[in-house]
Amino acid sequence: MSETLLEVENLHAQFSLENECVPAVNGVSFSISKGEVLGIVGESGSGKSVTALSLLQLIDPPGEIIAGKAMFYGEDAPVDLLQISSKELQKIAGSRISMIFQDAMASLNPVLTVGFQIAETLRVHRGLSRKAAKEKTVYLLERVGIANAAQRSRNYPHEFSGGMRQRVLIAMAIACRPELLIADEPTTALDVTIQAQILHLLREFTRDFGMSIILISHDLGVIAQLADQVAVMYAGRIVESGPVDLIFHNPQHPYTQALAASIPRLHEYPKRLVTIDGSPPRAGTDDFGRCSFYPRCSQRIDICAEKRPRLTQILPKQFASCWVAQQGAFADG
Amino acid sequence: MAETVLEIRDLTKSFASRPGMLGRPKVKNIAVDNVSFAVSSAETLGIVGESGCGKSTLALTIMRLYEPDAGKIYFDGNDITRLNMRELKPVRRNMQLIFQDPLAAFDPRLRVDQIIGEPLEIHGVGTLRSNRDYAASLLRKVGLYAEDMHRLPSEFSGGQQQRIGIARALALKPRLLICDEPVSALDVSVQAQILNLLRDLQDELGFSYIFISHNIAITAFMSNRIGVMYLGKLVEIGETESIIRNPLHPYTEELLAAIPDPDPSYRDNNICSSSAPAELEGLSTGCVFRMRCPIAQEICAAEEPPLRTVHSGHQTACHFA
Numbered sequence: 001m002s003e004t005l006l007e008v009e010n011l012h013a014q015f016s017l018e019n020e021c022v023p024a025v026n027g028v029s030f031s032i033s034k035g036e037v038l039g040i041v042g043e044s045g046s047g048k049s050v051t052a053l054s055l056l057q058l059i060d061p062p063g064e065i066i067a068g069k070a071m072f073y074g075e076d077a078p079v080d081l082l083q084i085s086s087k088e089l090q091k092i093a094g095s096r097i098s099m100i101f102q103d104a105m106a107s108l109n110p111v112l113t114v115g116f117q118i119a120e121t122l123r124v125h126r127g128l129s130r131k132a133a134k135e136k137t138v139y140l141l142e143r144v145g146i147a148n149a150a151q152r153s154r155n156y157p158h159e160f161s162g163g164m165r166q167r168v169l170i171a172m173a174i175a176c177r178p179e180l181l182i183a184d185e186p187t188t189a190l191d192v193t194i195q196a197q198i199l200h201l202l203r204e205f206t207r208d209f210g211m212s213i214i215l216i217s218h219d220l221g222v223i224a225q226l227a228d229q230v231a232v233m234y235a236g237r238i239v240e241s242g243p244v245d246l247i248f249h250n251p252q253h254p255y256t257q258a259l260a261a262s263i264p265r266l267h268e269y270p271k272r273l274v275t276i277d278g279s280p281p282r283a284g285t286d287d288f289g290r291c292s293f294y295p296r297c298s299q300r301i302d303i304c305a306e307k308r309p310r311l312t313q314i315l316p317k318q319f320a321s322c323w324v325a326q327q328g329a330f331a332d333g
Numbered sequence: 334m335a336e337t338v339l340e341i342r343d344l345t346k347s348f349a350s351r352p353g354m355l356g357r358p359k360v361k362n363i364a365v366d367n368v369s370f371a372v373s374s375a376e377t378l379g380i381v382g383e384s385g386c387g388k389s390t391l392a393l394t395i396m397r398l399y400e401p402d403a404g405k406i407y408f409d410g411n412d413i414t415r416l417n418m419r420e421l422k423p424v425r426r427n428m429q430l431i432f433q434d435p436l437a438a439f440d441p442r443l444r445v446d447q448i449i450g451e452p453l454e455i456h457g458v459g460t461l462r463s464n465r466d467y468a469a470s471l472l473r474k475v476g477l478y479a480e481d482m483h484r485l486p487s488e489f490s491g492g493q494q495q496r497i498g499i500a501r502a503l504a505l506k507p508r509l510l511i512c513d514e515p516v517s518a519l520d521v522s523v524q525a526q527i528l529n530l531l532r533d534l535q536d537e538l539g540f541s542y543i544f545i546s547h548n549i550a551i552t553a554f555m556s557n558r559i560g561v562m563y564l565g566k567l568v569e570i571g572e573t574e575s576i577i578r579n580p581l582h583p584y585t586e587e588l589l590a591a592i593p594d595p596d597p598s599y600r601d602n603n604i605c606s607s608s609a610p611a612e613l614e615g616l617s618t619g620c621v622f623r624m625r626c627p628i629a630q631e632i633c634a635a636e637e638p639p640l641r642t643v644h645s646g647h648q649t650a651c652h653f654a
Binding site: 043044191192193195196199218219220221222224225227244245248249258259260262263264265266267269270271272273274275276277279280296 | 383384490491492493520521522523524525526528529532547548549550551553554573574577578587588589590591592593594595596597598600
């Protein structure tokens with residue numbers, strides 16, 4: 001069995017507004033092994049980004065983490081990422097754990113050259129000299145597929161295209177050979193051909209450096225292409241999790257099933273698509289006494305309106321929070 | 334043979350970038366470059382391409398919201414390329430647009446019945462009272478409730494807002510609906526509802542669509558035929574199945590291969606082209622795709638391949654197809 005790198009337990013996060021508390025993440029638990037890609041898939045408002053941001057204590061007030069544990073078993077002594085001081089976190093963030101976002105332009109400083117920004121990471125975390133950092137920067141830019149790297153390192157972010165900027169961000173993120181990369185919709189703003197290149201690059205890094213990735217996306221295609229394990233989020237909870245082939249070929253939760261069936265595929269020409277009625281619940285409007293997917297579920301039974309199902313093992317390695325799936329599993333023995 | 338609703342011939346639209354501070358010469362950016370196609374009644378023509386390929390400019394130029402530089406636009410057989418605003422008004426009734434972000438396309442202070450009623454009012458159709466009943470029937474048609482009429486667009490979810498946008502576009506019973514990325518801003522679970530609705534409405538009402546999207550799988554679901562654009566040019570056009578199963582242009586092949594398949598069994602199938610989309614500058618001759626093309630030869634730099642018919646109904650602009 002592979003070694004665990006990160007173990008998140010019962011994470012709760014909420015946004016405290018003037019007269020109400022809006023829960024965003026309601027008891028999320030997952031773990032990720034070394035060298036593994038965990039895909040977190042969900043629609044807008046499902047809590048996937050808040051989950052990711054929480055891991056580096058990056059949610060700003062009025063958002064707050066109200067409970068949970070995130071044990072990081074890196075090369076150094078195990079730490080709880082949610083508890084450590086900001087000073088300790090600074091040592092880990094950008095070095096052992098790094099993060100990339102959807103909007104690369106917003107993540108880069110517009111008035112500094114990209115070379116300077118990558119070198120800065122190396123000098124702060126690795127204590128490299130100016131010269132050594134510069135050399136390493138050129139190597140990293142080459143590694144992520146930027147031509148004329150030495151020359152390009154002297155360019156400013158606006159002088160790069162969207163795909164190239166995302167590559168710069170990846171170069172910066174992998175500069176210190178992190179053990180974990182958190183990638184929040186890393187290819188959503190990019191064209192499909194550029195997306196394919198970036199996914200290819202990320203796959204290479206897991207293979208070559210044994211880096212683990214938490215990949216957050218709303219796109220089932222992206223998840224299917226890169227993830228080893230998948231967690232499906234809905235209304236702030238994980239509703240199904242398991243190895244990628246089981247999630248896609250034998251989904252147990254009605255939401256996962258319907259979501260996978262509702263996207264048009266290239267070589268199939270159905271007259272109509274399978275749909276899910278209604279729309280995802282807005283954060284804070286969820287009724288806690290029942291399954292959050294109840295109003296939209298085509299397979300719902302009486303108990304779904306009365307009691308919220310817990311994430312339960314349905315098949316070996318596969319978990320789902322659904323009464324219907326549970327009944328099926330236990331009926332089969 | 335079905336009758337042709339819209340035909341464009343050699344349509345071209347360019348934008349001049351502002352001269353630089355140091356008196357750099359004006360650069361002409363050609364957004365739509367000599368594009369020709371026709372759309373029959375009750376047909377859906379899909380247009381796919383990456384950002385910056387000119388697909389949205391194409392939509393706005395067809396609607397005459399941009400003035401074309403050159404080329405012709407025929408609607409119902411009539412040349413509308415140079416009609417003035419007054420002459421254009423009755424034509425516009427028959428062509429409507431559905432946008433990516435419906436909320437940005439509505440006046441936030443208007444109620445739903447006013448939003449749907451506005452095009453009727455502008456074109457002097459019906460009375461206030463009859464239009465209200467009509468708006469209610471349109472709302473029901475797109476899957477909303479008549480009671481929703483008195484609410485503001487911001488009170489609806491993204492999918493419902495797009496339904497309102499569709500109701501407004503249908504109000505004047507157009508013959509052609511141009512949809513510019515109509516589901517790109519919607520949640521995955523809501524996209525399928527809107528796509529089904531668009532198809533049902535066409536079956537019922539028999540109008541034509543130009544369906545613009547960067548997502549070729551969604552376009553394929555919606556369209557009878559697909560046109561592929563690259564840097565302002567139509568590089569391939571044909572029946573949907575023919576394009577998907579037997580792409581003739583290397584760019585179409587690349588586009589198809591790049592789509593992440595929502596099935597983990599087909600990993601690593603996607604090819605990666607080595608370079609990003611080329612800049613147009615310095616590409617005054619030859620094929621626009623040659624800088625990225627895996628099979629480019631000398632002829633591609635020297636001669637621009639014309640769009641030619643390779644087999645029945647399937648055209649491509651590649652020397653080697």
